[in-house]
Amino acid sequence: MESPFTYILITLFFSSILLSIIFFMTWQTMGRQKYALMFSLSFLASTALWANTIFKSLFLSHNLYWMMGCTLSMLSVVLGTKGHCLRTKTPIPTSALLSLGGVGVALTFYFTYIDPFIGMQMSLYLFVDVIFLLITSVVIIRHRTKSRPAEIGTSVMHFVFAISLFIAASIALSQGRNMDVELIKLYSIVNFTALPAAYVGMSVFVIYMLASDLAEEMKLLAMTDVLTNCLNRRGFYIQAKQKMHELQKQGQHVCLIYWDIDKFKTINDQFGHAGGDQVLMSISQLIKQNIKKDDLMARVGGEEFVILIGRTCCDDATDVAERLRIMIQNTPIHFDEQRIQISASFGVVELGEKDISIEQAINLADKALYKAKSSGRNKVVFS
Numbered sequence: 001m002e003s004p005f006t007y008i009l010i011t012l013f014f015s016s017i018l019l020s021i022i023f024f025m026t027w028q029t030m031g032r033q034k035y036a037l038m039f040s041l042s043f044l045a046s047t048a049l050w051a052n053t054i055f056k057s058l059f060l061s062h063n064l065y066w067m068m069g070c071t072l073s074m075l076s077v078v079l080g081t082k083g084h085c086l087r088t089k090t091p092i093p094t095s096a097l098l099s100l101g102g103v104g105v106a107l108t109f110y111f112t113y114i115d116p117f118i119g120m121q122m123s124l125y126l127f128v129d130v131i132f133l134l135i136t137s138v139v140i141i142r143h144r145t146k147s148r149p150a151e152i153g154t155s156v157m158h159f160v161f162a163i164s165l166f167i168a169a170s171i172a173l174s175q176g177r178n179m180d181v182e183l184i185k186l187y188s189i190v191n192f193t194a195l196p197a198a199y200v201g202m203s204v205f206v207i208y209m210l211a212s213d214l215a216e217e218m219k220l221l222a223m224t225d226v227l228t229n230c231l232n233r234r235g236f237y238i239q240a241k242q243k244m245h246e247l248q249k250q251g252q253h254v255c256l257i258y259w260d261i262d263k264f265k266t267i268n269d270q271f272g273h274a275g276g277d278q279v280l281m282s283i284s285q286l287i288k289q290n291i292k293k294d295d296l297m298a299r300v301g302g303e304e305f306v307i308l309i310g311r312t313c314c315d316d317a318t319d320v321a322e323r324l325r326i327m328i329q330n331t332p333i334h335f336d337e338q339r340i341q342i343s344a345s346f347g348v349v350e351l352g353e354k355d356i357s358i359e360q361a362i363n364l365a366d367k368a369l370y371k372a373k374s375s376g377r378n379k380v381v382f383s
């Protein structure tokens with residue numbers, strides 16, 4: 001009859017191998033994101049770590065088994081931390097992570113072979129693991145100003161795993177230079193109860209976090225216009241309502257600018273559909289670069305765009321439209337070594353005072369735009 005700890009180790013071995021396969025498949029199907037591959041390799045190293053412990057009786061020397069376990073543990077946390085750094089674009093160099101892992105292995109080697117000290121040998125690499133887990137926990141939570149629930153959960157689970165390891169390491173360290181059977185018993189209890197639960201919980205949360213990344217990416221795609229990379233009509237309606245309330249709370253005058261490229265059909269006829277597409281791409285880029293980062297721009301039709309802005313007075317909104325009109329008129333678009341001269345017409349409406357909805361504002365601004373078109377184009381009309 002094997003000890004119950006062996007069964008826990010076997011469960012951990014199979015869980016890790018499955019997690020490694022899941023992350024490998026995620027890497028293959030989710031655009032070969034490097035971080036998913038790092039997670040897969042990290043769990044592969046964990047699988048080897050559990051296998052090392054299960055088959056420890058096969059080692060000729062206990063010290064060799066211990067060094068192998070310590071190295072695999074360091075490798076697993078280095079790869080996992082690197083994966084989280086890549087996902088969050090945190091600039092921690094790989095060399096720094098490898099050096100920290102190397103310190104864990106070197107210290108364990110020293111207290112195993114050069115100056116045998118059981119407390120240090122068993123605990124130091126675990127303390128290094130704790131540092132890696134705490135770094136990961138911070139990296140995940142600091143990624144965004146407003147973290148998603150999956151990120152909060154994953155960060156907390158890394159923290160919980162770090163605490164469990166810290167307790168296990170502290171018990172191991174308190175043995176001192178020689179082995180203490182009572183403390184080893186206590187260490188094993190923590191090692192085989194709290195630790196596996198925290199390890200599995202942390203892994204499941206990482207999967208949840210990647211699934212939530214995918215869901216957010218899909219949501220963003222559904223709200224984005226592929227050609228110009230602006231919001232599409234659906235995205236605009238979703239975001240504009242929230243933005244309007246935010247701006248009104250700040251006491252700003254909320255205005256909507258509806259604009260449309262003049263005689264776009266002629267541009268298509270003259271330069272082909274590709275030329276027309278180039279105009280749409282270049283002009284939307286140009287406008288985006290010349291409005292505030294906080295202003296919300298969307299492509300709501302073929303060559304029709306809207307911008308929701310908040311300014312201190314509504315004259316400012318008309319000034320913005322006038323400035324953009326002049327800029328469009330003075331900026332020819334380059335296509336196939338040709339210059340395409342364009343102009344645009346603008347309708348502006350203020351939302352605040354009339355207490356109207358976004359839909360109503362779009363209708364009013366559209367009417368103002370129609371007036372600009374019918375009175376000769378290349379104009380700004382305030383509704």
Ligand SMILES: Nc1nc2c(ncn2[C@@H]2O[C@H](COP(=O)(O)OP(=O)(O)OP(=O)(O)O)[C@@H](O)[C@H]2O)c(=O)[nH]1
Binds near residue numbers: 302
């Ligand atoms: N290249 C290109 N053309 C598009 C796209 N979407 C719509 N269009 C074209 O845009 C043109 C819009 O023409 P109209 O609605 O007559 O407007 P206009 O020629 O700009 O005339 P005014 O608005 O009155 O100045 C149509 O010929 C559409 O085929 C697109 O994604 N790419």
